[in-house]
Amino acid sequence: MKVCFVGAGPGDPELITIKGQKKIAAADIVIYAGSLVNPEVLAGCKKGAEIHNSAVMTLEEVLEVMKRGVKEGKVVVRVHTGDPSIYGAIREQIDRLAEEGIACEVIPGVSSFTGAAAALQAEYTLPGVAQTVILTRREGRTPVPPRQDLASLAAHKASLVIFLSVAMIEDVVAELAPSYGKTAPVAVVQRATWPDEKIVTGTLEDIAAKVKEAGITKTALILVGYFLGNEYELSRLYDKNFSHEYRGASS
Secondary structure, three states: OOOEEOOOOOHHHHOOOOOHHHHHHOOOOEEEEEEEEOHHHHHOOOOOEEEHHHOOOHHHHHHHHHHHHHHOOOOEEEEEOOOOOOOOOOHHHHHHHHHHHEEEEEEEEHHHHHHHHHOOOOOOOOOOOOEEEEEEEEEOOOOOOOOOOOOHOOOOEEEEEOOHHHHHHHHHHHHHHHHHHOOOOEEEOOOOOOOEEEEEEEEOOOOHHHHHHHHOOOOEEEEEEEHHOOOOOOOOHHHHOOOOEEEEOOO
């Protein structure tokens, strides 16, 4: 037996993958991140399934449930929000399970950063504007490694997606403005894909005030960059004068 980690998606219960949904339906034991995962994702659990909310559990308690389940020959599923590879804290669980000789499987999910882009109908990699996307967070109670602070990353002027930092929006603005400029467009998306999704747009000059006025203090992403603007180049992929493996150039 092995433990399966499932990405539940950003909020909309229909955004979980079919594979993830099937795994949850087959589970004897489900441990889910209750503070973030939409409970509707668990609607497909079979009758009698043992369900644990990890929001009130320690790492050791989570691991004990997993180890017990595997020992008893049960199907154990660990459900994380979004995609578990992004701020999912799964590595520490997988490594500890490996020490016990327990194998793992990871089923990816739709991340909130793609959910936010969908809500904005935005493209992070606009030709002539940005071909790089940086996913990051501001230093808070948890530090960030050297040279990965916002001010350093801002120098690249890439499309920037900032997690876990909206409560520090003024500090975020102060660190980004010198590189991006005060007129750089910004969008803050709270609870992307949930029914109560909230979107606030502006510039680095006014976004902090707008976010505070909207009462947004958590569960929101900060998107920064000129991919949110209106100027960009057309993709060569569909350019009639650009040939590639499947299409020749027009004469």
